[in-house]
Amino acid sequence: MADNSEICDVIVVGTGPAGISAAVNLKILGADFILFGHSSLSEKVERSELIRNYPGLPEVTGPELNRLFAEHLSAAGVEIRNENVVGIYDMGDYLSVLTDKRSVNAFSVIIASGVQSLKPAKGELEFLGRGVSYCATCDGELYRGKKIAVVCDSPALEHEAVYLSSLAGYMYYFPVMKETSVKESDTLRIAGGTVKEVSGGMKVQSVITSSGESIDVDGVFFLKRSVSPSALMFGLATDEDGHIVVSRDMSASVRGCFAAGDVTGRPYQLAKAAGEGNTAAHSALALAKQRREEQKLQKIERQNT
């Protein structure tokens, strides 16, 4: 297994109110942690017109609140690693987190990735790793010269779509946003609607669009700001709505895994998210310290035998 020194205490996934709250607390608590997310912070907050129920800020607009959150992170000395987390793996004594750029290890992970604006398409989870991918930089190369469909739910991720179009033989592009900066070409078609279903045999063979059109493809990329919990981590208990099931201390069903914010369920509220991030930070760090101690003891035992 990885050496103790290569494993950080906590990895926080997400830069909405829950992730920010967790990160600020971890910083104050002196934890060795990484915050993965988007430096533009939460799009959901950004789009909020007027927030009247975040105690202490009687009337605040979404953009104002995001600016205050950014100031808070900066004042606390917390840096955001602008990377997309595409998978979390249970390694027994620690967890491994895969982003579009690297793999890092932590004793605890806090999933604060929000709720999906984009519900998983039919077949999306079944074909994950068999033609469905969430990560352009991880898997793009596999589709060089091939025919792909790309669904994208954020302007912040369109550069990945552009990157994929530079590799693919032909690309069907499904932007979920109203406007897209991606241009059509001989090898890129901007398709109407969205991908409703992914189908195939051993591997993806086609996608079915919301207008019922079937398009043959070799692969499908879903470029989402947040991947659904069950796709992010295998075996994580979720409820019927796909929310991560957590205890009062914000621990999830996999040891070392914690969750906070909208991803744990309703009410989808700022204060609730910030509060859960706070609790998760304390719980996740306590477990990380315990696991680090356990590792030290194991190492000593191995040396003594």
Add this chain to the structure above:
Amino acid sequence: MADNSEICDVIVVGTGPAGISAAVNLKILGADFILFGHSSLSEKVERSELIRNYPGLPEVTGPELNRLFAEHLSAAGVEIRNENVVGIYDMGDYLSVLTDKRSVNAFSVIIASGVQSLKPAKGELEFLGRGVSYCATCDGELYRGKKIAVVCDSPALEHEAVYLSSLAGYMYYFPVMKETSVKESDTLRIAGGTVKEVSGGMKVQSVITSSGESIDVDGVFFLKRSVSPSALMFGLATDEDGHIVVSRDMSASVRGCFAAGDVTGRPYQLAKAAGEGNTAAHSALALAKQRREEQKLQKIERQNT
């Protein structure tokens, strides 16, 4: 049972971050509710030097934050009823809340009374109603001309101590605060230390102070900003530290009863309290609406038979 019109949706007990958060949300949700607490808000917040982990307010002093909370309540149009809640009773289809001034009914109650700075003395809960009282205006008259001990944990409650001294034959006063505005007299002694134990037979007969002194009294008043949950409501499940046991939706073991903030356990954090108040408001109002509907149906059934 009481008429529907006499029962409000929700009663919130406490004006710390959790109670404020609950009240602001209930107001926005259009609930018929009452907020009981102290207009000076949380003493714990007030005494906080510098708060660095309340997301959105990078560095805020306790008094500043209390001022922002007060502004928020005022902007939202929420009024505080400056009354001490001394008991909550399960009436089957609704709850009855007793303050030092009145009794009011609600379909749901949110207990957001914080953690006790003053742990219950030995015997305090056993003798509650048999010589121990939390309410000067409710029970003071019973001790006219008699010998009493009065413990007080807040300057905001010293007027009750003064009121009791006007009734009592002799009063031993135990202020928990460093300074007191109450003056000694022929019939009032300011005692050192605090009350460690209450003892007696059928009724209170004496108190034992922290210095071991035994003083014969007919009754003991504990004037606390917040009464411990198990004294506040009979049968409410609490953990070994006296925190109210709650589910993820903030519901407690008695139907209609919810809790939020420090009273539900660690971490004792502002953001956690505010988040729980938010969740509790949503859960408590949903149940109140359901109970109101149930009552209407019962009334129609009674009329039809």
